Amino acid sequence: MSYYDWLQTEYTELEEAGLLRHLRTVMSPPTDVITLDGNYVVNLGSNNYLGLSMHHRVIAAAVSATYVYGTGASGSRLISGNSVLYETLEANLAKTKGTEAALVFSSGYAANTSIIPVLVGEGDLILSDALNHASIIDGCRLSRATKKVYRHCDVEHLKTLLAEPAGFRRRLIVTDGVFSMDGDIAPLPEIYEAALNYNAMLLIDDAHGFGVLGKDGSGTVSHFGLEGQNIIQMGTLSKAIGGLGGYVAGSRVLIDLLINRARGFIFTTGLPPATLAAADAALNVMRTSRNLRRQLLKHAETMKAALTNLGYTLLPSQTQILPVILGEPQRATDVAEALLAEDVFAPAIRPPAVPAGTSRLRVTVMATHTDSDIEHAIGGFENVRHLTCSE
Ligand SMILES: Cc1ncc(COP(=O)(O)O)c(C=O)c1O
Structure with missing residues (x-):
């Protein structure tokens, strides 16, 4: 025993x-x-x-970044790990997404579990689609906000939950853009309208729409013509971009607050130079492909x-x-x-x-x-x- x-x-x-x-x-x-x-x-x-993980321009970028900058970041970004390659990549992501700024995390999982607890906390309400990815579910748990789950892609149910009076401080709607296990696309125009009507923030996880949908592959928000600062877009560099890393794209003030508050951003080492350079090159290939x-x-x-x-x-x-x-x-x-x-x-x-x-x-x-x-x-x-x- x-x-x-x-x-x-x-x-x-x-x-x-x-x-x-x-x-x-x-x-x-x-x-x-x-x-x-x-x-x-x-x-x-x-x-x-x-197929970008095997693209010759992406591989060449990773190899030459390794020769120039070595294999690791050697520190967290707020200490000594904020390579210039991060800044190039983040500017490229913001340009691709049409937002003021972007911030790269170690993975999509780290992004969701870091962003959500910055956006909401105790006394706030999260409205989450029933089929959202596990990293969103874990981000909601870490935030300690109250969570209500609406039926998959059911905007009427979402509105019913938004209308319930309960005196929450802030409200956040969160949904996959393209659902990872179902392949369907969230009805973003209707969700966005509900967010506006009920004064709620809207976070889209575009892990599977990025590189595939929208203008130049920029994702689900663009697919519906909803570009702007009002929708917070996260995604990953590990799927159509063929590498590793998560990101969030949105307003400058959002990014600046995340740099100061997002625990999965602050308390971890930066990504390797090869990963950053490869993602930047892959973004360029993606946009023109x-x-x-x-x-x-x-x-x-x-x-x-x-x-x-x-x-x-x-x-x-x-x-x-x-x-x-x-x-x-x-x-x-x-x-x-x-x-x-x-x-x-x-x-x-x-x-x-x-x-x-x-x-x-x-x-x-x-x-x-x-x-x-x-x-x-x-x-x-x-x-x-x-x-x-x-x-
Ligand atoms: C919808 C969704 N969000 C987030 C993630 C996490 O991304 P990453 O694999 O970069 O950690 C994934 C992938 O596993 C996903 O499918």
Whole structure:
């Protein structure tokens, strides 16, 4: 008997519920086809949507920054780690987003868990979409504000909650722009209008819209023509930008306050020079790569039509994220394993990442998939469809 017996008990419980997670080893660059646990598979599980992590200009920028500035920042940004590369990148982000200023964090997770507790605290109210990302949920918890969850993309429900009298000091509406596990787009014009009517702040997490939607890929806010300072936009450099880091874009005063208050900004070491230079170069490629965006959305349409024709149940995504709903966790895992045997990797996503009963394959396409990658993947889905309940 040991004080640590509970570790095995909890592990076994996860196993019995079909919720165990394992690390897989990727032995190749994260491109359209990868070597996963030694198998060569078409990669339908990447957020490197535009393939920029392997772009020659991005790699060249990372390499030369390492030669000039070394491998690490060596300090937090407020002490000695505020490389000039940060300032170049933040100016570029603000330009891309059309805001007065921007601030880079170590990750998107760090950004959400840092920004929300600065915007609201005890005595304030957060209105959060039911399917918001875990980093938003954790940011809400850290803030100690009261949180009310509105039904997914249901603006009428949001307005009902906003209208409830309760004497809160400040109110914050927070939503994913493109939902990470569902691929649908938040109804921002209606949410923005509700925010204006009820004097609430609005924070958009554009992790999956950035690089994909809007003018020059600048994201969901631009997609709806809502550019300006009134919507606080956060996002990440780890998805379409192909690197690492989170950011927030907004007014100068917001950024200056975050520099002084955001704990996940203050109490951590700066990002490595290579990461900053790569993100800056990737932003420049992203803005001018309309063809990559077109190709990405064309592959998404092809894949969506083919999987629907094969009888799979897809959520109504409008983006590169295509959720194939399978229900119970074990079924999702079984189909994912069968697809691997067809040399296709599509990750099974299970609770708590998605609601119970909606375990799924989160299929994502990349602009750099070839037509034959897509055909091969569709063939794999055709061969395993007997494992789904839709036959
Ligand atoms: C919607 C959303 N927000 C935030 C994050 C966190 O970003 P990062 O991976 O850069 O920490 C993610 C990704 O995991 C995400 O999907």
